[in-house]
Amino acid sequence: MxxxxxxxxxxxxxxxxxxxxxxxxxxxxxxxxxxxxxxxxxxxxxxxxxxxxxxxxxxxxxxxxxxxxxxxxxxxxxxxxxxxxxxxxxxxxxxxxxxxxxxxxxxxxxxxxxxxxxxLKTEGHEPVKIARPPSAPPPVVRADVKLTVWGCRSTSSAMSPMVTRYGKHTSCVSVELSNSLIVFDAGSGISLLGNELMKTGKHKELWIFLTHFHADHVEGLAGLPCARDAAYTLNIGGPREPDKPLEQLLAAALEPGFGGDAPPCKIELYELMEQTYEILPGVRLAAFYANHPGTTLGFSLLAEDRKISYVPDSELYGPFATALQDYDEKLGGLVRDSDILFHDGRYTDEDYKTNRNAGHSSFLAAVDFAGRNNVKQLVLVHHDDRYADDTLDKIAKAAEARVAEKGYALKVVLGREGLRLTV
Ligand SMILES: [Zn+2]
Missing domain, CATH: 3.40.50.2300 (Response regulator)
Incomplete structure (x- = not known):
């Protein structure tokens, strides 16, 4: 049979x-x-x-x-x-x-x-049991890991007249380890990072991990100053779309900045799947699929005895989950015990109700999620571009109030452009 x-x-x-x-x-x-x-x-x-x-x-x-x-x-x-x-x-x-x-x-x-x-019409074999390969424990080294938020808006609002303390740039967070610089996403905020790098000349090799190819996560690539300099190497990792390899997706994001030509910098591409990769000695990156339209990744960086997770586009179902919508549990298992988690907190609860199934979370769902999963610090990112400072200030207060009310051992902050953190 x-x-x-x-x-x-x-x-x-x-x-x-x-x-x-x-x-x-x-x-x-x-x-x-x-x-x-x-x-x-x-x-x-x-x-x-x-x-x-x-x-x-x-x-x-x-x-x-x-x-x-x-x-x-x-x-x-x-x-x-x-x-x-x-x-x-x-x-x-x-x-x-x-x-x-x-x-x-x-x-x-x-x-x-x-x-x-x-x-089908009609028709057998023995089930095959396949074990997952065991993953190695993270290496142990301790030094300050410096993180910077360069952009945390949901949609490019560069043209909006809104004056805001939280910034208008889209997704980009950098993680500076002892000997390397890891960058999550290349929204418009990456230009600020690029300017600083060109000034200090500190890192000539960047590791850029892209969660997906929506504009607010790649729109900064075409204008990244380091890409115009042959002294730089950009190692870029990201997902593929089922019908488009990473190379093609990246060319579409980069080319407009270089008149259709390849940029002068050196580029190495890494097509990522849901898997853990040793990107550098002692630096591991776990990539996993996030609940967001299109092939979208989230990341946990395991390095220098820290767990730094970045999941900017991710819809937690929270109390709305149906019995088989297990995304919250699955993601919880992946980011549990993170020293810091950057997570989608795009909407107020009220706005989330009218934006369900759009691939983004309410900030309260993100706070509860982080609190339940023993995350030490939560940075809410991907703020709705229509939210002005007063709304964002209220969200920050309400997030802290939720932590106190539920008794979570969690520190929560709202991401803003230029926010520097150390873990
Ligand atoms: Zn996004």
């Missing part, structure tokens, strides 16, 4: 539920929890249909789908995409990449096998 259906889902509860539902309906099913092993297993088993979860460590479901559908060996396999992520953009892309169905979690336990049956 050949395997009819392969389920690729890293979540043990949802994965086994899907497995049981389909087995009960008479299908021969195989569950794969490690998405990195999925392609090989699918090629070996040749199932008639695959069920792919979108948010998975390793390769996300849409990239997997795109790979399967662009390989002549696997293009004929039917595909269903399942996700707790219900952004319209994901549904459209799933269809574009060839999925027959997009099923939102939690899914209807009767409708799910029926949908599979409708796509």
């Amino acid at each position: 050949a395997t009819q259906v392969i389920i690729v889902d890293d979540d043990p509860i949802v994965g086994s539920l899907s497995l049981e539902l389909l087995k009960d309906a008479g299908f021969t099913v195989l569950l794969i929890s490690d998405s990195l092993k999925a392609i090989d297993a699918i090629k070996k088993e040749k199932p008639s249909l695959v069920v792919l979860d979108i948010l998975m460590p390793g390769i996300d479901g849409l990239t997997l789908l795109h790979k399967l559908k662009s390989d002549p060996e696997t293009e004929k396999i039917h595909a269903i995409v399942v996700s707790g992520k219900s952004f319209e953009a994901e549904k459209i892309r799933a269809r574009q990449f060839g999925a027959e169905e997009f099923i939102e979690k939690p899914y209807d336990i009767d409708a799910f096998p029926q949908k599979v049956a409708a796509i």
Whole structure:
């Protein structure tokens, strides 16, 4: 009996539920929890249909789908995409990449096998258990780690007449370790960092990690002064889109600044998946998928005995989570015990209600999330560009009040341009 259906889902509860539902309906099913092993297993088993979860460590479901559908060996396999992520953009892309169905979690336990049956006709194998490779413990060194917020607005408001103490630049945070400079995102704030670097001449090699390719995270690249200087090396890491490699995405962001030519600086690219990378000796970077439209990463930097997490575009469901929307728990497991967490706190609770499923969080959800996950310091970032200082001041006070009310051992501050912190 050949395997009819392969389920690729890293979540043990949802994965086994899907497995049981389909087995009960008479299908021969195989569950794969490690998405990195999925392609090989699918090629070996040749199932008639695959069920792919979108948010998975390793390769996300849409990239997997795109790979399967662009390989002549696997293009004929039917595909269903399942996700707790219900952004319209994901549904459209799933269809574009060839999925027959997009099923939102939690899914209807009767409708799910029926949908599979409708796509399939009929047909088995032993489930394969795949263990994740163990990761090495972080190295131990202690010295001051200096962090600077260069931009923390949600949308470029450079043209807005608003006068603000919190700044108008978009996402960029730098982390200065003993011997290296790590930069998260390249929103317009990166130009301020670039100016300082050109002045001090301190770091000629930068490690820039991009969460995703929305303009407010890459718009500063084209004007980055270091990119115009051949003495600089930019190591740039970021996600790929299922249909666009990182190289292409980066060229689109950089080229406008150089009239279509490559910039004079040296550039090394690193396409990142949900995985932990040793980027420099003793400096590890954990990349993971965040709940935001499009392929979006969050990061935890594990270096010099610190855990520094950066997740600027991330919708926590908080009290609105449905039973199978486990993003908050998943992210909690990843950023738990961070010395500092930069997290999306774009909206007031009131504005969040009218902006649900847009990929951003309310600041109170972020405070509760950080408090529950033993984060030592939370920096709320990605402020809505329409918020003037009085609203942001109120948010800062309300965030502190929430910490006191709940008794969290957490320090919370509102990000602002030029904010310097030490951990
Ligand atoms: Zn953003």
